[in-house]
Amino acid sequence: MTDRDIKAFDRRLEDQVLKKWDNYERLRIELGTARELQEYNIGGEFIEIEQASSSSAAAEIRLNYTEKHGININERRIIETVFFRFFITNTVQAGEWLDLIIGRNYRSWGYGTGTGGGTAATGATEAQQVLNLTHAIADTSVQAAANACIEAIIKADVENTDIVWIDFGVAAVQNSCIPLDPGEWIKVPITNTNRIYANFEVGGEIVFIAYAT
Numbered sequence: 001m002t003d004r005d006i007k008a009f010d011r012r013l014e015d016q017v018l019k020k021w022d023n024y025e026r027l028r029i030e031l032g033t034a035r036e037l038q039e040y041n042i043g044g045e046f047i048e049i050e051q052a053s054s055s056s057a058a059a060e061i062r063l064n065y066t067e068k069h070g071i072n073i074n075e076r077r078i079i080e081t082v083f084f085r086f087f088i089t090n091t092v093q094a095g096e097w098l099d100l101i102i103g104r105n106y107r108s109w110g111y112g113t114g115t116g117g118g119t120a121a122t123g124a125t126e127a128q129q130v131l132n133l134t135h136a137i138a139d140t141s142v143q144a145a146a147n148a149c150i151e152a153i154i155k156a157d158v159e160n161t162d163i164v165w166i167d168f169g170v171a172a173v174q175n176s177c178i179p180l181d182p183g184e185w186i187k188v189p190i191t192n193t194n195r196i197y198a199n200f201e202v203g204g205e206i207v208f209i210a211y212a213t
Contacts, residue, residue, distance in 0.1 A: 023103060023104050024044075024046075024101055024102060024103040024104065025042070025101075025102050026050075026099065026100065026101055026102075027040070027042070027099075027100045027102060028097055028098070028099050028100075029059060029088060029090070029097060029098045029099075029100065030097050031053075031057055031059065031090050031091075031092070031093040031096040031097055031098065032092065032093065032094050032095065032096070032097075033092065034090065034091055034092045035059075035088050035089055035090050036089055037062065037066050037087040037088075037089055038087060038088050038089070039085060039086075039087050040085060040086050040087070040088065041085045042085065042086070042102050043083060043084040043085065043104065044082075044083060044102045044103050044104045045080065045081065045082050045083070045103065045104060046078075046079070046080050046101075046102070046103035046104075047061070047073075047078070047079040047080075047083075047086075047100055047101070047102055047103070048077075048078045048079075048100070048101045048103075049073050049074060049075055049077045049078075049098055049099070049100060050099045050100065050101050051075060051098075051099040052074060052075035052096070052097070052098050052099070053095065053096045053097045053098075054096060055074070055075060056093075056096070057074060057075070057093060057096035057097060057098055058072060058073065058074040058090070058093075058098075059072075059073055059074075059088055059089065059090035059098060060072055060073065060088070060089040060090065061073050061079070061086050061087065061088055061089075062086065062087040062089075063079075063081065063083040063085075063086050064083050064084060064085060064086070066087055069163070069175070069179040070089065071178050071179075072176070072177060072178070073098065074098070075098070077188075078186075078187065078188055078189065079186065080186065080187050081184075081186075126212060126213055127210060127211070127212050128147065128149070128210075128211055128212065128213060130208050130209065130210050131144055131145065131147070131193060131208070131209040131210075131211070132206055132207075132208060132209075133196070133198050133206065133207045133208075133209060134198075134200070134204060134205065134206045134207070135198070135199075135200055135203060135204075136203050136204050137203045138200055138201060138202055138203040139174055139199060139200075139201070140199065140200075140203075141167075141171035141172045141173070141197050141198070141199045142197065142198055142199070143171075143194060143196070143197050144193045144194055144195075144196040144197070144198075144209055145193065145194060146192055146193065146194035147192065147193040147194070147211060147213075148191065148192055148213060149190060149191065149192060149193055149211040149212060149213050150189065150190075150191070150212055150213065151187065151188065151189050151190060151211065151212050152187070152188055152190050152193060152196065152209055152210065152211040152212070153185055153186070153187045153209070153210045153211075154166055154180070154185060154186050154187075154188070154196060154207055154208075154209055155180075155183070155184070155185035155207065155208045155210070156180040156181065156182050156183060156184050156185070156205075156206075156207050157182065157183075157205060157206040157207065157208065158182055158183040159182070159205075159206075160181075160182040160183075160200075160202070160205040160206065161182065161202055161205065162182075162200075162201035162202045162205070163179045163180065163181055163201045164179075164180050164198050164199065164200050164201070164205060164207050165177050165178065165179055165180075165198065165199040165200075165201075166178040166179075166180060166186070166196065166197070166198055166207070167197045167199075168188070168190065168195045168196060168197070169195050169197075170197065171197050171199075172197040172198055172199035173199065174199055174201065177199075180207065190211075193209055193211050196209060
């Protein structure tokens with residue numbers, strides 16, 4: 001550990017003490033009742049859908065403001081960004097639920113057997129050569145090349161001019177999966193980069209995929 005790491009640890013430790021170690025909480029979303037942008041005044045920097053009643057249990061989340069694009073959430077979906085509140089929308093799904101972990105100065109990469117999950121990571125991980133994903137034609141889903149991995153960071157090029165839509169295991173469809181504005185990124189546990197699909201509002205723009213094995 002370097003001096004810089006130690007100083008950062010000291011600051012984070014002090015921050016936790018000030019917060020009385022209140023760095024995460026759990027929240028169950030019961031999907032038996034329909035919601036339309038129901039507000040949850042909980043802030044943080046990390047959300048994991050830790051468990052779900054089934055692989056079909058799903059909802060939509062919007063961070064900070066209702067005007068933002070919705071993100072579809074289901075079991076093992078992970079979101080890492082700063083937010084001060086969020087909004088949930090879901091249809092009636094009798095008997096279904098989603099368990100969320102909401103973290104502040106906290107994150108947990110759970111490689112489980114749920115949808116979108118992989119196998120448990122063991123030993124050291126190592127970053128591989130960054131992949132570029134693009135398509136010359138707008139509103140056309142494109143799949144990343146196959147590379148076995150345990151996690152990936154997907155980042156929209158800062159020079160993009162519009163949204164790129166990201167999905168996993170199925171073709172990306174605009175307005176129905178994860179939107180990334182220029183420069184935005186997400187980190188996900190994933191077993192192969194070929195599960196990543198992108199759909200660009202503007203043809204020829206780029207997302208970068210950094211993955212670890």
